[in-house]
Amino acid sequence: MNESIEQTLSIIKPDAVERNLTEEIKSIFKKNNLIVKDEKKIHITRDEAAEFYKVHQAKPFYNDLCAYLSSGPILVMILEGENAVLLNRKIMGATNPKEAEKNTIRNLYGISIDKNSVHGSDSTENAKKEINFFFKS
Ligand code: CMP
Numbered sequence: 858m859n860e861s862i863e864q865t866l867s868i869i870k871p872d873a874v875e876r877n878l879t880e881e882i883k884s885i886f887k888k889n890n891l892i893v894k895d896e897k898k899i900h901i902t903r904d905e906a907a908e909f910y911k912v913h914q915a916k917p918f919y920n921d922l923c924a925y926l927s928s929g930p931i932l933v934m935i936l937e938g939e940n941a942v943l944l945n946r947k948i949m950g951a952t953n954p955k956e957a958e959k960n961t962i963r964n965l966y967g968i969s970i971d972k973n974s975v976h977g978s979d980s981t982e983n984a985k986k987e988i989n990f991f992f993k994s
Pocket of ligand 1: 913918922952970971972973975976977
């Protein structure tokens with residue numbers, strides 16, 4: 858793999874799957890040269906969500922976050938491309954849709970800081986862990 862070609866984990870969250878936004882969101886990735894290398898639609902348990910979001914366990918929003926991610930089907934994807942981790946975060950926009958730059962995914966589709974439509978790994982190290990979590994077990 859070329860040095861700057863990375864993989865990152867993307868999740869289309871329950872609010873966006875429920876509104877049938879997966880194809881629209883995937884077309885944004887494609888337009889930005891992020892290729893979907895693998896994908897699966899799953900409905901995870903609350904315990905799995907708690908394990909996935911373990912880094913946030915001390916945060917006041919942790920319980921709600923885990924309940925939310927396990928509340929309905931999600932689409933998990935491995936995205937690949939040049940500087941994929943940072944690029945995906947730029948395309949997603951700020952965590953809070955109210956603060957997300959115009960035409961980012963969260964600006965276009967996010968409902969609230971909880972229902973913010975997508976998750977993306979925040980570093981190459983976490984991308985490896987998160988990809989392993991969903992795809993290598
Ligand atoms: P995500 O990128 O999936 O990572 C953790 C999630 O916690 C985040 O998106 C938000 O949806 C959710 N969250 C809820 N409240 C907050 C908050 N106050 N600050 C950051 N993230 C929050």
